[in-house]
Amino acid sequence: MIRIAVVQFTPVHGDKHANLQAISALMPQIDVDVIVLPELCTTGYFYTSSEELAPLAEGSEGDAVAFFSALAVSRRAIIIAGLAEVSGQSLYNSVYVFSPEGVKPLVYRKSHLFYKEFMVFSPGDTGFPVVRDERLDVSIGIMLCYDWRFPESARSLALDGADIIACPSNLVTDAWMKVMPARAIENKVFVAVANRAGSETKDGETLVFKGRSALYDPWGEAIVQTGPYDDHVLIAEIEPADARDKRFNECNDIFRDRRPDLYGRLCR
Numbered sequence: 001m002i003r004i005a006v007v008q009f010t011p012v013h014g015d016k017h018a019n020l021q022a023i024s025a026l027m028p029q030i031d032v033d034v035i036v037l038p039e040l041c042t043t044g045y046f047y048t049s050s051e052e053l054a055p056l057a058e059g060s061e062g063d064a065v066a067f068f069s070a071l072a073v074s075r076r077a078i079i080i081a082g083l084a085e086v087s088g089q090s091l092y093n094s095v096y097v098f099s100p101e102g103v104k105p106l107v108y109r110k111s112h113l114f115y116k117e118f119m120v121f122s123p124g125d126t127g128f129p130v131v132r133d134e135r136l137d138v139s140i141g142i143m144l145c146y147d148w149r150f151p152e153s154a155r156s157l158a159l160d161g162a163d164i165i166a167c168p169s170n171l172v173t174d175a176w177m178k179v180m181p182a183r184a185i186e187n188k189v190f191v192a193v194a195n196r197a198g199s200e201t202k203d204g205e206t207l208v209f210k211g212r213s214a215l216y217d218p219w220g221e222a223i224v225q226t227g228p229y230d231d232h233v234l235i236a237e238i239e240p241a242d243a244r245d246k247r248f249n250e251c252n253d254i255f256r257d258r259r260p261d262l263y264g265r266l267c268r
């Protein structure tokens, strides 16, 4: 069994210091093995140019990277956090996975850019990673918010052995609430959606973030879920191995029953 926390959190736009302090203040109530935080949790979301976000983005020596690296070691937890990343001339909307052993964080760069993100970020080039932790006997796949609209994201993570798909998010529609449980069912995996709450206004346009962070089990049921507005830490105990048996009756196994030979372009 492992304990996992899914953190719904409302970042202050443009104030990394305040956001790191707020995340720090949540920690005493979180004593778990895995912590999932939202997308862009130290910067806020709504930017329309790289120049505006670049000063807050993380290079390999970024202050949020240093903060979360130390936190993962001191809390003995895997911490999964959405952060803006700068690499050379490019900005990426990334997820960092920090390990309790203090090794260099793994970085996933968002594959599918949502709405005006193309004005700020380069499309990701990492593919969808699965992080294995032998001590906890868990494999965690990473995707990011709008990746949910592409079933290939979750499928590729599940085929690569993910027990849990962690999806840091800044979701602004409601459709995902129907689809995330489906991603859990069709892959028989846990899905952890750490969404944010609140709203941000840019050039007269307001984005409202929908909260309702949740942890779904491999049967698509919400083990824990919170409401749309408040910051909230969801905590649950789960058995990752429950995601490894892909049978759902004595005759069917959803991975063994796949027919990639018939899926045409999907498999080319």
Ligand code: ACM
Pocket (backbone or CB within 6 Å): 039, 114, 144, 145, 146, 147, 169, 170, 171, 172
């Ligand atoms: C999103 O990808 N932030 C909806």
